[in-house]
Amino acid sequence: MIVDTSNFGKIEIEEKKIIYFEKAILGFEGYNRFTIINNLEDDIFYWLQSVDEGELSFIMINPLVFVDDYKISLSARIQQELAMSEDSDMVIYSIVVVDQSTGDIRTNLKAPIIINADNNKAAQIVLEQNYPTKFYLFKSDSVIDEEKTRG
């Protein structure tokens, strides 16, 4: 199908590339179908584009690239909702916020996006582990120094 997007123009999305959110992105209930655009020579960023609303997209990263010991556990319910089996391939992303006013870039480690690669069912889950909703990938210098000293 063809989707007219505000950032990528008209793009052709194959049916099999459509990801269906069984549990919506919080605050975006009703927008369940997305696709991931990752053929833009970016090796870090992925673009989550709504199939139903051309003007809605998110930037994502693979949090495992940025956090060494990022571990998530999926509840039985989520496994059920995403129809996961023991050998299902799971893909993890986290949503990126680009703060226009400060230029800061952060990601939400508390509520990652989980996709069952076998059937493209997805969910934004809220982890019980104590991960921050605001994990900074880039901060203005002064604050980064502060973080370093706190180490």
Next chain:
Amino acid sequence: MLILTRKKDESIIIDDKIKITLLDIDSNRVQIGIEAPRSISIHREEVYQEIQEENRMAAIGKINISEVRSDLKKKVKKKTNKKND
């Protein structure tokens, strides 16, 4: 909304398997104990509000995509180049 009155150390059972106990009462603070199966997810409401707020800030409408991409690339490096503490 169902409203029940409970005293300290009294409980409520929901759906046979979730037990909520009033552990302690202060003037404006109560401590609640929750026993539930692992499959039930329990979070403070603020966590959800915070996540919604982050999601809203993350949603991008029309942006200058090449500008944002080069900005992101410039600022964000993989962890090999990140702070090394």
